[in-house]
Amino acid sequence: MMRSSTATLTLTLSLALLCIRAARPLRAQPPGSSPAAYLTFDEGAGTVANDASGNGHAAALFGASGWTAGLVGSSALALPGTVGSYAEIATPIVDTTQSFTVAAWVKVGRIGGYQTFVSEDGDTLSSFFLQLRGDTNQFSFTVPYDFFVLAQSGFTPVVGRWYHLAGVYDAAARSASLYVDGVLADTVYSVVAGAATGPTAVGRGKFAGNKVDFANGAVDDVRLYPSALAASDVLAVARVGDPGLTGPLPVAPAALEIDAAHPGHAVSPILNGLMIEEINHALDGGLYGELIQNRAFRDDPSAPVHWALVQDGGTAGAMALDTTQPIPGTALTTSLRVTAGAGKHRVGVANDGFWGIPVKPHATYRVALFAKASPGFRGPLTVSIESPDGATVYARGQIGKIDDQWRPYRVRLHTGPVRPTADARFVIATRDTGTFWLDQVSLFPATFRNRPNGNRIDLMELMAGLVPTFLRLPGGNFLEGTTIADRFQWKTTIGPVASRPGHPGTWGYRSSDGLGLLEYLEWCEDLGMVPVLGVYAGYSLNGSFVAPGPDLQPHVQDALDEIEYVTGDPTTVWGARRAADGHPDPFPLEYVEIGNEDFFDGSGSYDGRFAQFYDAIKAAHPELRVIATTQVASRTPDVLDEHFYNTPRAFQRMASRYDSFDRNGPKIFVGEYASIEGRPTPDLNAALGDAAWLTGLERNSDVVIMVAYAPILVNVNPGASQWPNNLIGYDALRSYGSPSYHMQAMFARHAGNVVLPAKLTTTGGSQLFHSVTQDSLSGTIFLKLVNCAGSPQPVHITLTGSIKVSSRAKAVVLTSRSPQDTNTLSDPDRVVPRARTLTGIAPTFDLTLPPSSIQVLEIPTHRR
Numbered sequence: 001m002m003r004s005s006t007a008t009l010t011l012t013l014s015l016a017l018l019c020i021r022a023a024r025p026l027r028a029q030p031p032g033s034s035p036a037a038y039l040t041f042d043e044g045a046g047t048v049a050n051d052a053s054g055n056g057h058a059a060a061l062f063g064a065s066g067w068t069a070g071l072v073g074s075s076a077l078a079l080p081g082t083v084g085s086y087a088e089i090a091t092p093i094v095d096t097t098q099s100f101t102v103a104a105w106v107k108v109g110r111i112g113g114y115q116t117f118v119s120e121d122g123d124t125l126s127s128f129f130l131q132l133r134g135d136t137n138q139f140s141f142t143v144p145y146d147f148f149v150l151a152q153s154g155f156t157p158v159v160g161r162w163y164h165l166a167g168v169y170d171a172a173a174r175s176a177s178l179y180v181d182g183v184l185a186d187t188v189y190s191v192v193a194g195a196a197t198g199p200t201a202v203g204r205g206k207f208a209g210n211k212v213d214f215a216n217g218a219v220d221d222v223r224l225y226p227s228a229l230a231a232s233d234v235l236a237v238a239r240v241g242d243p244g245l246t247g248p249l250p251v252a253p254a255a256l257e258i259d260a261a262h263p264g265h266a267v268s269p270i271l272n273g274l275m276i277e278e279i280n281h282a283l284d285g286g287l288y289g290e291l292i293q294n295r296a297f298r299d300d301p302s303a304p305v306h307w308a309l310v311q312d313g314g315t316a317g318a319m320a321l322d323t324t325q326p327i328p329g330t331a332l333t334t335s336l337r338v339t340a341g342a343g344k345h346r347v348g349v350a351n352d353g354f355w356g357i358p359v360k361p362h363a364t365y366r367v368a369l370f371a372k373a374s375p376g377f378r379g380p381l382t383v384s385i386e387s388p389d390g391a392t393v394y395a396r397g398q399i400g401k402i403d404d405q406w407r408p409y410r411v412r413l414h415t416g417p418v419r420p421t422a423d424a425r426f427v428i429a430t431r432d433t434g435t436f437w438l439d440q441v442s443l444f445p446a447t448f449r450n451r452p453n454g455n456r457i458d459l460m461e462l463m464a465g466l467v468p469t470f471l472r473l474p475g476g477n478f479l480e481g482t483t484i485a486d487r488f489q490w491k492t493t494i495g496p497v498a499s500r501p502g503h504p505g506t507w508g509y510r511s512s513d514g515l516g517l518l519e520y521l522e523w524c525e526d527l528g529m530v531p532v533l534g535v536y537a538g539y540s541l542n543g544s545f546v547a548p549g550p551d552l553q554p555h556v557q558d559a560l561d562e563i564e565y566v567t568g569d570p571t572t573v574w575g576a577r578r579a580a581d582g583h584p585d586p587f588p589l590e591y592v593e594i595g596n597e598d599f600f601d602g603s604g605s606y607d608g609r610f611a612q613f614y615d616a617i618k619a620a621h622p623e624l625r626v627i628a629t630t631q632v633a634s635r636t637p638d639v640l641d642e643h644f645y646n647t648p649r650a651f652q653r654m655a656s657r658y659d660s661f662d663r664n665g666p667k668i669f670v671g672e673y674a675s676i677e678g679r680p681t682p683d684l685n686a687a688l689g690d691a692a693w694l695t696g697l698e699r700n701s702d703v704v705i706m707v708a709y710a711p712i713l714v715n716v717n718p719g720a721s722q723w724p725n726n727l728i729g730y731d732a733l734r735s736y737g738s739p740s741y742h743m744q745a746m747f748a749r750h751a752g753n754v755v756l757p758a759k760l761t762t763t764g765g766s767q768l769f770h771s772v773t774q775d776s777l778s779g780t781i782f783l784k785l786v787n788c789a790g791s792p793q794p795v796h797i798t799l800t801g802s803i804k805v806s807s808r809a810k811a812v813v814l815t816s817r818s819p820q821d822t823n824t825l826s827d828p829d830r831v832v833p834r835a836r837t838l839t840g841i842a843p844t845f846d847l848t849l850p851p852s853s854i855q856v857l858e859i860p861t862h863r864r
């Protein structure tokens with residue numbers, strides 16, 4: 001087993017933490033900045049703990065809290081972990097909407113459950129918790145905000161040992177940092193702290209209006225500062241209790257020995273792929289080419305949202321949803337009724353698109369709609385792409401006569417030499433008088449490979465840049481539905497789009513299902529990917545589930561039918577249906593995933609549900625490999641899907657997760673992962689966390705056979721996204737890849753086909769991660785090095801084996817001035833890879849990696 005840098009770091013950290021700290025009476029020495037409150041807990045008796053800051057914020061002891069031997073000074077607050085035992089200052093001490101620091105020495109009496117050492121009450125929830133978390137058993141500086149990523153210690157504390165904890169909230173940077181023993185453990189960004197309105201508590205928190213999280217152990221030397229202490233001040237505060245604390249270790253040179261003589265296991269040929277679901281307007285308003293939002297008027301049953309009445313010259317007009325005029329033979333049950341009054345000017349309706357209609361020069365747009373009219377109304381209807389005030393018309397066309405029957409109409413629009421803009425609307429109007437109805441109003445630009453009902457070109461090209469090998473579809477939570485009725489029902493997503501009713505998605509908006517099962521498969525075909533087919537498995541997000549047995553059987557049959565639609569030849573029922581839908585050739589399929597994140601199913605039904613699907617699929621398709629979404633005991637899944645969302649620092653810590661993984665169990669599919677930092681797309685620091693993690697997956701790709709980032713697509717317009725951190729951002733007109741996107745492209749393009757054993761030795765504060773692979777045909781070695789530290793990292797590299805190394809290598813480097821640097825629509829290339837040629841490559845050579853950098857070296861070799 002290779003020893004990774006993370007393993008070394010973890011070992012160093014653990015050893016440091018294992019040093020027993022004897023309780024030593026010390027005189028407390030506050031640092032330069034003065035605390036607003038300072039509880040030394042040196043009273044040792046009574047029920048009052050005085051405030052040594054001189055500000056008069058004494059704390060009262062409640063319940064069975066008392067006194068014990070202190071680390072700083074003679075005594076500390078003893079906390080028995082029983083309900084109602086804590087100490088409390090009657091008021092908030094720091095304004096938690098501004099920068100503040102909270103520091104304390106803590107000794108944990110037991111692991112288990114949430115235990116809060118210091119907090120300030122908000123109305124129903126503490127405004128911060130300096131705590132041991134019950135879900136991870138890690139120390140955490142929990143500042144409530146709108147997402148689940150928290151600054152955590154990365155380790156479970158040892159019972160009975162003193163640790164110095166400091167939480168620093170920087171209101172300007174919107175960051176929350178946790179320091180342990182004077183060393184920064186983690187920082188999270190985009191944090192907005194709520195206001196403290198009640199007491200400051202030691203030994204408890206507040207949650208859902210109740211006093212909770214009663215700590216078991218001891219707390220000493222609690223300080224609250226009305227400012228964000230610098231790292232050096234945090235260390236100074238910690239050193240009051242333990243002068244031996246050194247703070248972060250400097251980065252020291254590392255050594256990497258690569259054994260080119262004994263290639264290891266193969267790199268999984270399908271390691272790098274994609275995961276998709278309808279979230280953040282990834283499909284409607286994203287990849288799916290359709291430009292009209294609410295084209296079938298079903299997004300909101302009470303109003304024609306995204307449509308507005310156009311009344312040039314103030315001409316009378318009206319529009320309303322109408323469910324009395326369904327189009328026979330289709331799923332179009334709601335239409336838009338438009339009434340135009342008499343006048344010289346036009347009356348019509350305008351659609352604002354998905355945050356604008358993209359206008360490009362010399363472009364062709366295809367309009368398709370259903371229309372019918374009241375007797376006497378003949379039209380014509382004009383269709384145009386124009387500025388929001390109608391003053392500039394970019395393209396115009398006409399639909400001639402319409403009559404009192406629903407009929408489909410098509411027209412093409414062409415733009416001239418216009419300036420690109422997304423500040424445009426699509427208008428259907430008339431100068432005639434009377435009433436007409438519209439349904440399924442569609443506007444398509446050119447699509448990738450000119451597929452009808454196809455995909456947006458720039459997003460397809462960006463994804464192609466990742467050279468993905470598979471697509472996990474169609475989710476994610478989107479597969480499950482919020483309720484069973486709202487699950488992804490593949491049979492309603494195929495055939496003519498007019499026959500697809502669409503359905504409520506799980507992320508707060510309706511899915512048109514215009515990009516349905518066949519379009520997912522064609523997308524795979526277009527990018528050379530294989531589908532990883534997620535099938536609905538009887539569990540939905542509101543917790544409802546279908547019990548295994550006869551009730552589940554229709555869902556199992558649905559999955560078998562779906563597999564037949566994908567793989568069956570045209571002589572099969574569903575293969576014939578696919579052929580009728582326009583794709584006679586079956587698609588390749590090897591992996592079927594049963595559900596999504598079924599560890600959320602508290603009923604325990606997944607084991608039985610998985611078994612029923614597994615048995616039926618294996619009986620009908622023994623060649624297929626079946627993926628479970630959580631541990632099951634009844635069957636041995638071929639593959640287990642694991643999901644990870646965490647801070648960049650946590651991903652660094654997890655990078656060695658699979659180094660010592662069971663090689664005899666199911667293979668692993670990391671079906672979703674992302675370092676969460678930066679919104680709406682990740683910054684360089686998140687890319688560093690992702691890169692560190694990916695080195696561990698690539699090195700262990702005998703076990704981890706597939707990996708996919710999630711979510712991959714986000715429409716960055718305000719109101720369009722639901723998830724904070726996504727790989728590729730876009731609006732109606734433009735798109736860009738985040739730093740993590742570029743990192744993943746670098747990794748995937750240099751995957752190699754075999755792993756070379758390598759031993760990394762690091763000391764000091766190195767945050768260095770590596771993976772070495774080779775293309776066994778050409779002999780080229782791909783060396784991936786990730787330096788997550790903020791200082792340069794020297795590495796001494798040795799290549800052993802009977803190979804001749806070229807003296808020149810290509811290096812592709814992704815870095816920037818600050819780890820918080822990122823790409824945006826207006827600055828898409830701030831953090832992009834740069835290639836250069838390295839000379840002086842030899843069997844041993846030295847390389848210094850820039851701070852916060854991701855690097856891939858392509859080293860040509862020849863056998864001697």
Ligand code: AHR
Pocket residue numbers: 277279475476477478596597643672710711723
């Ligand atoms: O990727 C976003 C969501 O995260 C997915 O829908 C779900 O599977 C996970 O919880």
